[in-house]
Amino acid sequence: MEQAPEEELWLIADGSDLRKPYAEAMPYLMPVRDLDEQLVPGYRTLNVIGLTPGRRGLLYHRLFSSQAPDFVSEPAEVQRALQTVSQALTRLKVHKTVTWLLDSGFDDIAVWRTIWEQQEHVVARLYHTDRKVTFQDRQGQWIEGDIAQATAALRPLARVETSLQVKRGEQVRPKQQPVPVDLAACPLRVTYWTNVRRKGQGKLVTREVWLVQVRVLGTDWDPWLLLTDWPVTDAASAMRIFVMYRQRWSVEDSFKFLKTCLGWEEVQVLDLRGIRTLVALGWVAAGFLFNLGVTFDWAEVQLLAKLGGWEPHKGRTPGKITLKRGLGRLFEMLTTQAILSGYATDHQGLPPKIAALLRGWQPPGHL
DSSP states (O other), rough: OTOOSSSEEEEEEEEEEEEOOOOOOOOOOOEEEESSSSSEEEEEEEEEEEEEOEEEEEEEEEOTTOOOOTOHHHHHHHHHHHHHHHHHTTTGTTEEEEEEEEHHHHHOHHHHHHHHHHEEEEEEEOOOOOEEEEHHHHHHEEEEEHHHHHEEEEEEEEOEEEEEEEOTTTTOEEEEEEEEEEEEEEEEEEETTTTTTTSSSSOOOEEEEEEEEEEESOOOOOOOEEESSSOOOSSSHHHHHHHHHHGGGGGHHHHOOOOOOOGGGTTTTTOOHHHHHHHHHHHHHHHHHHHHSOTTTTTHHHHHHHHHTTTBBTTTTOOHHHHHHHHHHHHHHHHHHHHHHHHHHHHHOHHHHHHHHHHHHOSSSOO
16 A cells, blocks of 8 residues: 555445354354344454555454453444554555545444544445534525435536446346436535543534535435535536545455355354454455455465465466365364364363374474
8 A cells, every 4th residue: 555656545444244143152242233134143343445546455354242351332443443544554644645435334423533633534425314514505505404404405516427236217136237326515514522432521623524415317226425524516526526435336345255255154163262363364365356455475375275275376376266165174173173172171181082183193394
């Protein structure tokens, strides 16, 4: 990221659920939502991917559970991620502007407050349309109301065409196709206390921002409502915000890979530390496969490839199937260790013949 010549760095934060609907024995399971919005057992993860027009890389990953002893709160986990990434980018911010691209799960004034205090920018999709704001109507007057009321003051700025996977008209199922998109915006003022979700005395401040509406025409989608501190005053600036937010979708494949590559049945007996390690290794594999700053020079990638049965060949690197197989074998090894350890604890040792077999085993000298 530091070597990227571009002057902008975009940060995509994602709060993903790792679901295990039928698990009972896995440690510190917490309730998470499945695709039908039903509560099932699982874990939460926070991930941050950095993008420039020419590069991208995984900057932050953490798996957590509300049931774990080290858990404070989910907002505290988000604040930890924001601050950790910002501190890591201190040198880059001297010559790059940083913008966070956030989905509606981060519709939180405490999140925006921290980003602004770090001298960074935000483009965030809104969820709470009842949030109190002051908006400027089309006559230039400032009016107190909420986000929903502010949509009546939006000024049409541009119509653009993009490619989305949508269902239009009488189409039976969604497909990737060109669609027209209308962009509109209006100025807002957001007033908040600086000590929200924070100890100590705060002060009341007002921030000038913009509300941007993205309406995909010819579909039954609700309009996207975006909040940003970047000025949105004409077609070019509206298009820029739309393009920035669309970048979130460019990394969706890496998140999908992580959710499907982990064989949860194999890790039910691991402790939370072991599960965190496995998910982190899953991100190593995803980082290599989806160009997130991980290269084949990483020893972890080479070991996963070897575990997956990859044979070195000039000009050929391991693929998704090989790395998933390598992760699976690593899962099996760690699961075996956990089962053996649990048995030895419960029975004051292993059965004599198995203990003798394991004592005679030595790791190979060359991997």
